[in-house]
Amino acid sequence: MTVTETASATAPSAPPPPLAARARSIGGSPVRDILAVTARPEVINFAGGLPAPELFDAEGIAAAYRDVLAETPARALQYSTTEGEPTLRAALAARASARGLATGADDLLVTTGSQQALSLLATALLEPGDTVLVERPCYLAALQAFGLAGARVVAVPGDEDGIDPGALEELVVRERPKLLYTVPTFSNPTGRTLPAARRAAVAEVAGRCGLWIVEDDPYGELRFEGERVPWIASYEGARDRTVLLGSFSKVMAPGLRLGWLRAPAGLRRACAVAKQAADLHTPTVNQLAAARYLADRDLDAHVARVAAGYGERRDAMLAGLADALPAGSVWTRPEGGMFLWARLPDGYDTTALLPEVVRHDVAYVPGAPFHAGEPDRATLRLCFVTQTPDEIAEGLRRLAEGLRAAS
Missing domain, CATH: 3.40.640.10 (Type I PLP-dependent aspartate aminotransferase-like (Major domain))
Structure with a gap:
């Protein structure tokens, strides 16, 4: 074995060059992170932005x-x-x-x-x-x-x-x-x-x-x-x-x-x-x-059926929010889409509350990551389309329990 071969065999390897600065500075998606943590089938997940699969025209x-x-x-x-x-x-x-x-x-x-x-x-x-x-x-x-x-x-x-x-x-x-x-x-x-x-x-x-x-x-x-x-x-x-x-x-x-x-x-x-x-x-x-x-198909008719179902699910969520969220909370009433936005009273931190809420087999997305600049930590996003009205009612019951336990 030559001297060069011996040195190569014993010298520690140099680390590879670093990632680009933009890759080091940008984190992953908090929504994806929450979905990974709450993937258990017993969890009623208001965190994702997932369309209702049973309404797909498969x-x-x-x-x-x-x-x-x-x-x-x-x-x-x-x-x-x-x-x-x-x-x-x-x-x-x-x-x-x-x-x-x-x-x-x-x-x-x-x-x-x-x-x-x-x-x-x-x-x-x-x-x-x-x-x-x-x-x-x-x-x-x-x-x-x-x-x-x-x-x-x-x-x-x-x-x-x-x-x-x-x-x-x-x-x-x-x-x-x-x-x-x-x-x-x-x-x-x-x-x-x-x-x-x-x-x-x-x-x-x-x-x-x-x-x-x-x-x-x-x-x-x-x-x-x-x-x-x-x-x-x-x-x-x-x-x-x-x-x-x-x-x-x-x-x-x-x-x-x-x-x-x-x-x-x-x-x-x-x-x-x-x-x-x-x-x-x-x-x-x-x-x-x-x-x-x-x-070959009527997409507009399909969308109308989906929207009608989503409207019922929105109504189910709106009907239960007053009992699920702390007194003094406010929320939006969307005319369509998939999400509503809620704000708890001052002093609440929805990121800090989430782990206890997840222990009650329900999840939401804290509002802080949606902000460019100073976040409003009392906010949260709820998706109302993935679950049925009965599942939404049960999820809101669990949410109320989790928020009470965490407060």
């Missing part, structure tokens, strides 16, 4: 896959274009146009869930240190995506109706942000909906001050009362600067991992390049099956 989706694989197997199992299958993009464009936003197939990029759309937009728009404006509170995974891009995230003040357009303009002038991210219809986590007048004001601020708007709409079709509110993207001042995100996860099935973005041409092309680097394209067979489902 038969219709299975038929769409069978037909696609029987009739065009070579195409379904082959690589596809990054922009997405033309038949699916045409169907999506027709649905958007029917809802008041003139859209062509070429205006759309199909993504692997709308979560990927957020990552692509962060790649295409953000440099480290750029400022992003968000709602307070904000969808957790959006905060993750912007944090991984190295953005500085600032919350826009608001009230029970959502973003305050006046406060938005002040922040735009002072902070010079790249974009505003918003879930204006049945927001995650609050369930609130931004009124039409405020949407028009937000669009006007964006157009006058120079700002991209990312309008995320995964829940908008799940309305069980009230009138539909137009997309921000449909307002004149915002049409050339709004990216509209959509998804089949909440209206068809999340396992399909199908989303899309509608964006001005230059930004859409930049997102397509980013997608090429990420995954080349969204799975062809899933896209073709979704397009076949839209052609």
